[in-house]
Amino acid sequence: MASQSQIYAGAFADPVFAAQSVFRCLMDGFARPGTIKHLETTGTPPAPLSVAAGAVALTLCDHDTPIWLTSALGKSAVPQWISFHTGASATVSKTDARFAFIEKGAAFPGFDQFSLGTQEYPDRSTTLVIEVEALTGGQVLTAKGPGIKGETEIAVKGLPDVFLEFWTSNRAIFPRGVDLVLTAGDRLVCLPRTTRLSLKEA
Amino acid sequence: MNDLATYNFAYLDEQTKRMIRRAILKAIAIPGYQVPFASREMPMPYGWGTGGVQVTASILGPKDVLKVIDQGADDTTNAVSIRAFFQKVANVAVTTRTKEATIIQTRHRIPEEKLTEGQILVYQVPIPEPLRFLEPRETETRKMHALEEYGLMHVKLYEDIARNGHIATTYAYPVKVEGRYVMDPSPTPKFDNPKMHMSEALQLFGAGREKRIYAVPPYTDVVSLDFDDHPFEIQSFDKPCALCGAEDVYLDEVILDDKGGRMFVCSDTDHCEDRRACGHAGHMLAHQEAAE
Numbered sequence: 267m268a269s270q271s272q273i274y275a276g277a278f279a280d281p282v283f284a285a286q287s288v289f290r291c292l293m294d295g296f297a298r299p300g301t302i303k304h305l306e307t308t309g310t311p312p313a314p315l316s317v318a319a320g321a322v323a324l325t326l327c328d329h330d331t332p333i334w335l336t337s338a339l340g341k342s343a344v345p346q347w348i349s350f351h352t353g354a355s356a357t358v359s360k361t362d363a364r365f366a367f368i369e370k371g372a373a374f375p376g377f378d379q380f381s382l383g384t385q386e387y388p389d390r391s392t393t394l395v396i397e398v399e400a401l402t403g404g405q406v407l408t409a410k411g412p413g414i415k416g417e418t419e420i421a422v423k424g425l426p427d428v429f430l431e432f433w434t435s436n437r438a439i440f441p442r443g444v445d446l447v448l449t450a451g452d453r454l455v456c457l458p459r460t461t462r463l464s465l466k467e468a
Numbered sequence: 469m470n471d472l473a474t475y476n477f478a479y480l481d482e483q484t485k486r487m488i489r490r491a492i493l494k495a496i497a498i499p500g501y502q503v504p505f506a507s508r509e510m511p512m513p514y515g516w517g518t519g520g521v522q523v524t525a526s527i528l529g530p531k532d533v534l535k536v537i538d539q540g541a542d543d544t545t546n547a548v549s550i551r552a553f554f555q556k557v558a559n560v561a562v563t564t565r566t567k568e569a570t571i572i573q574t575r576h577r578i579p580e581e582k583l584t585e586g587q588i589l590v591y592q593v594p595i596p597e598p599l600r601f602l603e604p605r606e607t608e609t610r611k612m613h614a615l616e617e618y619g620l621m622h623v624k625l626y627e628d629i630a631r632n633g634h635i636a637t638t639y640a641y642p643v644k645v646e647g648r649y650v651m652d653p654s655p656t657p658k659f660d661n662p663k664m665h666m667s668e669a670l671q672l673f674g675a676g677r678e679k680r681i682y683a684v685p686p687y688t689d690v691v692s693l694d695f696d697d698h699p700f701e702i703q704s705f706d707k708p709c710a711l712c713g714a715e716d717v718y719l720d721e722v723i724l725d726d727k728g729g730r731m732f733v734c735s736d737t738d739h740c741e742d743r744r745a746c747g748h749a750g751h752m753l754a755h756q757e758a759a760e
């Protein structure tokens with residue numbers, strides 16, 4: 267059982283300005299895919315939710331946004347913490363989820379199991395918040411698309427091998443598709459569905 | 469307006485900001501697509517930029533420097549009142565200088581000065597739907613966007629050419645974003661369309677009455693619709709600005725007297741002042757100096 271202090275503590279100290287500052291990192295991150303954003307203000311969510319993933323939840327989730335959690339997160343104090351601080355409740359249905367949280371090293375459902383939006387309303391898709399080992403030092407991928415001048419590189423560490431395959435399929439169904447926030451500690455990288463990733467040629 | 473001081477930071481409650489912020493992120497992820505949002509009543513009438521105001525209120529923070537323009541000018545009633553509103557409800561720093569601003573809210577123009585990385589341009593949009601004049605039903609236009617059915621739009625533009633010899637649509641000239649969505653650039657002159665293409669700045673669009681938010685991320689393809697035999701062309705002006713001598717800028721006609729005297733000056737007042745401060749002078753200014 268989660269202790270009371272794990273659930274009631276750990277929100278933003280200054281909710282209005284913290285949410286604004288985290289949102290601007292997310293907005294800038296989605297506008298410039300691949301850029302590593304450092305969150306200046308965060309809360310302290312219960313393990314195994316990272317500081318950055320917790321900040322995303324505090325900034326964007328509320329009673330209008332059902333959230334999907336991995337089984338490990340579901341068994342932790344995280345669902346009660348998110349629910350207490352944001353009003354968002356957990357759902358077992360991936361297609362109902364507006365946000366999905368995946369902790370470091372957790373097995374990864376295919377992106378097409380989540381809500382992809384419809385052709386008429388492609389915005390009604392899940393945003394996945396995935397904790398990784400590190401945002402640098404991993405396999406180098408070339409990224410192209412809106413928000414990127416020419417091309418850029420991302421080298422996220424700790425993504426499963428199937429990631430690139432999942433992402434390529436997600437890109438292929440544009441304008442539908444999920445969007446990703448990759449988190450590591452108090453940092454994050456955003457990948458909107460428009461970003462095309464490929465293995466960097468040696 | 470005094471009781472505004474007791475309102476939330478930037479006027480909107482946190483729940484509304486969250487909803488708008490989520491819409492903005494999805495808008496950036498689907499460039500040119502109109503995201504529906506639950507527009508709120510603002511303490512100003514529709515037509516005064518309530519969509520742009522809600523977008524600005526949802527992104528604005530204490531570190532921002534805000535510029536507000538209406539038809540290129542910082543000193544029109546609309547621009548002044550929106551600027552005053554944000555000074556009051558968010559205590560935000562304001563400027564008229566394009567290069568100093570982090571957020572520029574605009575109606576009907578894009579600044580002449582090239583926007584840079586880190587700047588955000590927020591457009592006030594009256595009618596976000598570029599296909600509205602072809603099809604009044606929202607369900608139908610949504611289907612047309614979903615199926616990428618833009619043939620009618622092309623036909624209409626082509627008829628425009630047949631009737632007028634050129635494309636008569638000079639404002640809100642439709643663009644295609646990243647090769648996918650046809651988008652209304654808001655009632656900016658088509659002169660400004662090329663500035664949207666591969667802009668370094670993030671462009672956000674808010675339509676309050678119509679409850680839509682859309683976006684163009686930086687470094688994104690924005691192409692004005694045209695035809696092989698009738699390529700897209702922007703307006704050109706015969707003379708440079710009468711005050712600062714600028715060429716290749718958008719000019720407004722100003723009536724000087726009741727005897728039909730008139731001159732053409734920069735619509736972007738900050739750009740014009742900046743140039744004059746740097747020593748550039750158009751013919752009107754040169755005349756004045758000679759007379760003094």
Ligand SMILES: [Zn+2]
Binds near residue numbers: 711734740
């Ligand atoms: Zn001028």
